[in-house]
Amino acid sequence: MEDSAAPSLIEWQLPDLVEPPAQVSMNYEIQPGDTLSDIFMEQGFGNTALNAVLAADEELLALDVLRPGTLLRFERATNSGDLLVLSIVSHPGHTIHYRRTINDHFEFEEEIKPSNWHEEVLGAPIHGSFYASASEAGLSDGDIFRAQRILEEKVNFRRDVRAGDHFEIVLGREMVDAGATGQTRIEAIRLRLGNRTLNAFLHEDGNYYDDHGESLSRAFLRYPMQGRYRVSSHFNLRRLHPVTGRIAPHHGVDFAMPTGTPILSIGDGIVSRVGNHPFAGKYIVIEHPSHFKTRYLHLSRIDVKQGQRLNRGDRIALSGNTGRSTGPHLHFELHVNNRPVDPLKADIPTASQVPAEEMAVFTQRVERLVAAMQANQTQLASRSTPQATKADI
Ligand SMILES: [Zn+2]
Structure with missing residues (x-):
């Protein structure tokens, strides 16, 4: 057996x-x-x-x-x-x-994933409006909106732009191994209005400057409120969470303040999102024309709508204690190029000029982008019928 x-x-x-x-x-x-x-x-x-x-x-x-x-x-x-x-x-x-x-x-x-930015020049003569011509040249509504915001201190797009004017934009498209991520950024703009030429160039600090290195955007406020409040929790990528007791990143800075304190947008921008999250509470996300984004969490009242345009210092909400929160406070985040940074230490555009030690790198980049835009324009001028052009750099 x-x-x-x-x-x-x-x-x-x-x-x-x-x-x-x-x-x-x-x-x-x-x-x-x-x-x-x-x-x-x-x-x-x-x-x-x-x-x-x-x-x-x-x-x-x-x-x-x-x-x-x-x-x-x-x-x-x-x-x-x-x-x-x-x-x-x-x-x-x-x-x-x-x-x-x-x-x-x-x-x-x-x-x-590691990415790089593929650049292309888009240009066209302006007929009708800047919007219509830019759209025809292949720019998305978001890119056109950003281009207008970048130059808005210098030009009134409704009043100053006439038929026969011309623009070139160097657009960056983010690429990874798998292809385009869908993220774009404006690297440079050249707008010719009659015999006046306006330029904007993206510098590595995320801000836009003209060809002399003068800032095109208005400075940001450092704090999203008037007066000063105690920091109850700092920006920290390895923070011990006050509620769960675990190590978790803290992507913003917390200001302890009584519920009902007015909250201000730190810069010009557009409200890209308004929400109510079970843990973040009532919150607002603002996109600024340079590569900055800000978020304001745990609010008690929101005074803006998605898509609303804002100026620096506009009141957007009242602070609160909504969501998962240990007490009344504002959680404030600053993102540069889509990554959170410490709002108290970040190099936000408060300067009016490219710093002297960065001028050499900036000038080199300006020369390269101007040459690309000029080549595109020369190519356009050689055609008998003016039309939108697009070329890789
Ligand atoms: Zn927080």
């Missing part, structure tokens, strides 16, 4: 040799009208997982507005069915993973 025991033991063990994977993954493409809670329910994940992921997203707010076409990836444990990782590909160069650590707690991790 011993002989038959061996094969039966092998048979017994066989199913175990082909172990099921410990986790399975599922991709989901966001559809118009989707909410995160609908998607979680559809995928069979409960409110506990949803809340834990939203808590991990408090510093990013990447899941608060779901853009259709964006890809989500869920990894779940085969045995328990629990969500282990949720990943969102915000663009081909930027993926965020919300990963279960212990119990029901999640932490985020960002995957940022």
Whole structure:
């Protein structure tokens, strides 16, 4: 009987040799009208997982507005069915993973691919309006809006622009291995109005200057409120979170202030988002014409609408204690080129000129961009019918 025991033991063990994977993954493409809670329910994940992921997203707010076409990836444990990782590909160069650590707690991790900026010159004679001509030349509404804001201290686009005027714009497109990320930035503008020429060049500090290195944007305010308030928590990429007791980045600076304190936009800009997040509370995101973005969290009242144009110092809200907060305060963030920086230490455009020690690099860049725009213009002039042109640099 011993002989038959061996094969039966092998048979017994066989199913175990082909172990099921410990986790399975599922991709989901966001559809118009989707909410995160609908998607979680559809995928069979409960409110506990949803809340834990939203808590991990408090510093990013990447899941608060779901853009259709964006890809989500869920990894779940085969045995328990629990969500282990949720990943969102915000663009081909930027993926965020919300990963279960212990119990029901999640932490985020960002995957940022190295990128470079591909430059092209777009130019056209102006007929009708600057907007119509720029649009025809291939610039998006966002790029046209930014171009107008960059030069708005120098030119009134409605009054000063006439038929026969001309523009060139050097547009940068961010590229990663997988292709274009969809991010663009204006590297240079040359606008010829009659016999007057206006120039704007992006410097490495994220601000725009004319060809002499004079700043085109108005200086920013350092603080988004009048008066001074105690800093209750500094910008810190490795902070001990006051509520969860864990190490987590703090992407802003917290000012302790009574609820109802007026909050001001630190610079000219446009309200790009207004929201109410279970953890960040009522919040506002403002995009500024240079490569700056600011965010204001835990507000009690919001006084602006998405798409609204703002001037530096405009009142946008009243401070509060909404969302997950240990007391009345303002959480204020400053992003340069889409990355959070310390608002108290960052090199914000308060200077009116390119610093002397950076002038050589700046001038070299100006010469290169002017040559590219000039070449484009010469090519255009050689044609019998004026039309929009586009060329890679
Ligand atoms: Zn904070």
